[in-house]
Amino acid sequence: MSSLRNSGLRIRGLQVEYTSGQPALGQVSLTLPEHGIYTIIGPSGSGKSTLLRAVAGLLPSYEGELLFNGKSVHDKETLIGLVPQNYGLLPWKTVRDNIRVAMRITSPDRESKRVMEAEISHWLKSMGIAELAGRYPLSLSGGQQQRVAIARAFAIRPTILLLDEPFSALDAITREALQQIFLDNWLAHPATTLFVTHDVEEAILLGQKVIVMPSAKQDTPEILDNTPVFAMKHEEKRDSNEFFEQSKRIRKVMLAKW
Amino acid sequence: MVKKRGLPHLLRLLFVFLCMNIIWYMAYLLMNHPILPSPGAVYEAMFHLGARDVALNVGYSLLRIFEGVLLALLIGLLIGLLMGRSQLWNRLLDPVVYLTYPIPKIALLPVVMLFFGLGEISKVLMIMLILLFQVIISVRDGVKAIPESTYDVLTSIGASTGQKFWNVTLPGALSVILSTIRISLGTAISVLFFTEIYGTEHGMGFFIMDAWLRLDYPEMYAGIMLFSLVGFVLFLLVDVLDYKFMKWRR
Numbered sequence: 001m002s003s004l005r006n007s008g009l010r011i012r013g014l015q016v017e018y019t020s021g022q023p024a025l026g027q028v029s030l031t032l033p034e035h036g037i038y039t040i041i042g043p044s045g046s047g048k049s050t051l052l053r054a055v056a057g058l059l060p061s062y063e064g065e066l067l068f069n070g071k072s073v074h075d076k077e078t079l080i081g082l083v084p085q086n087y088g089l090l091p092w093k094t095v096r097d098n099i100r101v102a103m104r105i106t107s108p109d110r111e112s113k114r115v116m117e118a119e120i121s122h123w124l125k126s127m128g129i130a131e132l133a134g135r136y137p138l139s140l141s142g143g144q145q146q147r148v149a150i151a152r153a154f155a156i157r158p159t160i161l162l163l164d165e166p167f168s169a170l171d172a173i174t175r176e177a178l179q180q181i182f183l184d185n186w187l188a189h190p191a192t193t194l195f196v197t198h199d200v201e202e203a204i205l206l207g208q209k210v211i212v213m214p215s216a217k218q219d220t221p222e223i224l225d226n227t228p229v230f231a232m233k234h235e236e237k238r239d240s241n242e243f244f245e246q247s248k249r250i251r252k253v254m255l256a257k258w
Numbered sequence: 259m260v261k262k263r264g265l266p267h268l269l270r271l272l273f274v275f276l277c278m279n280i281i282w283y284m285a286y287l288l289m290n291h292p293i294l295p296s297p298g299a300v301y302e303a304m305f306h307l308g309a310r311d312v313a314l315n316v317g318y319s320l321l322r323i324f325e326g327v328l329l330a331l332l333i334g335l336l337i338g339l340l341m342g343r344s345q346l347w348n349r350l351l352d353p354v355v356y357l358t359y360p361i362p363k364i365a366l367l368p369v370v371m372l373f374f375g376l377g378e379i380s381k382v383l384m385i386m387l388i389l390l391f392q393v394i395i396s397v398r399d400g401v402k403a404i405p406e407s408t409y410d411v412l413t414s415i416g417a418s419t420g421q422k423f424w425n426v427t428l429p430g431a432l433s434v435i436l437s438t439i440r441i442s443l444g445t446a447i448s449v450l451f452f453t454e455i456y457g458t459e460h461g462m463g464f465f466i467m468d469a470w471l472r473l474d475y476p477e478m479y480a481g482i483m484l485f486s487l488v489g490f491v492l493f494l495l496v497d498v499l500d501y502k503f504m505k506w507r508r
Contacts, residue, residue, distance in 0.1 A: 088410055091506050106416070
């Protein structure tokens with residue numbers, strides 16, 4: 001019982017302040033079961049990215065507790081895959097090297113080089129970018145760079161996956177294709193995922209639960225269940241009644257929290 | 259860069275070289291004075307230089323440049339990286355660099371000679387001293403110019419400081435480091451000439467000054483041509499390094 005209670009991502013009383021002393025993130029407490037996609041939506045400045053950065057261990061200081069399966073998220077056992085808005089690729093490394101570096105850092109004791117190379121090839125293939133392995137990021141389009149960033153995040157087999165508006169800079173067609181590829185890969189490797197987006201439609205299409213962040217720092221985030229839409233086939237979601245109903249519901253909550 | 263430029267670049271270089279020789283020849287005809295021999299006389303003098311003699315002088319000069327540049331790079335990289343990545347070190351060392359950078363280092367030549375004698379050490383140290391500050395400042399600025407977000411993914415997966423250095427800081431600053439080496443080489447060659455005037459019987463500086471004192475102008479110019487060739491080859495070497503390590507920018 002106790003292990004079940006501890007399972008998943010628990011955020012308790014998380015508070016972040018800017019150096020000026022102004023709150024960047026009000027007190028946030030969330031309990032998110034393991035192996036789920038949680039989309040986070042909210043107005044600009046509501047602290048969506050700050051929440052992600054805190055979990056990623058990129059903030060020098062914060063108040064509160066961040067636990068995964070009862071241990072600190074920054075414990076060595078917890079592997080965090082991050083896909084930042086700007087893709088976060090190292091421009092001086094080829095596509096393959098970008099993935100290889102992350103894999104070497106996260107599992108230095110990996111059995112053999114051959115196995116690692118095979119894994120990299122697998123991820124490149126599953127993201128549809130096998131032919132780009134030897135290319136450098138600056139020679140790729142935004143959509144291609146984003147695929148590499150997602151492949152890298154999945155390749156380290158993360159326990160927590162963090163995505164910060166990964167598709168926001170892409171055109172609608174590329175975005176839809178990448179949402180589908182992301183979901184296919186996630187279903188094969190369901191890490192506990194926090195997915196920040198500013199797009200209500202994307203939040204409903206990808207999330208099992210949708211977390212609506214408030215604009216007022218003293219207010220608490222609201223978690224909306226999205227299982228009926230999440231359970232549908234991806235290509236059917238957009239035209240379903242559930243999708244429209246959920247969309248109306250989330251917009252209403254967002255307006256109330258604005 | 260070297261390969262991409264290819265033949266047209268080489269042809270342009272040859273064309274410029276030919277034009278310079280034509281201008282030189284015209285100046286020779288106009289002046290008609292022994293202090294400016296014809297290109298033909300200089301190339302003939304070059305041809306008659308003993309291979310062993312050339313190798314020895316060029317070799318000594320190259321070794322001094324190599325040692326001076328290497329020392330400046332090692333120390334400069336270390337200090338520059340430290341200042342670029344740590345605010346504390348930057349605050350501590352910035353005033354030192356700021357105060358010492360404007361000192362004309364060549365004026366320190368007598369001091370270096372007094373402390374380290376007339377031998378090899380003072381020559382290498384002079385080259386190192388002149389280059390060191392350029393290296394520190396460019397490496398520091400190069401490291402600072404790497405966006406902090408470049409480190410984010412590695413930080414989130416728990417990369418060590420060493421892993422971040424090898425995968426982000428060093429390759430990120432490499433472009434600036436190569437530019438600095440390119441600029442530094444020109445300066446190093448100039449400084450080398452001064453340092454080879456004294457306390458040595460080897461090196462291109464000595465060779466040129468020796469020919470000058472013997473009033474052997476064709477040989478003096480031949481020395482200058484050889485010295486320039488050494489500089490040119492070193493520049494090409496940096497181009498090759500740039501081609502090898504900066505592929506990602508193309």
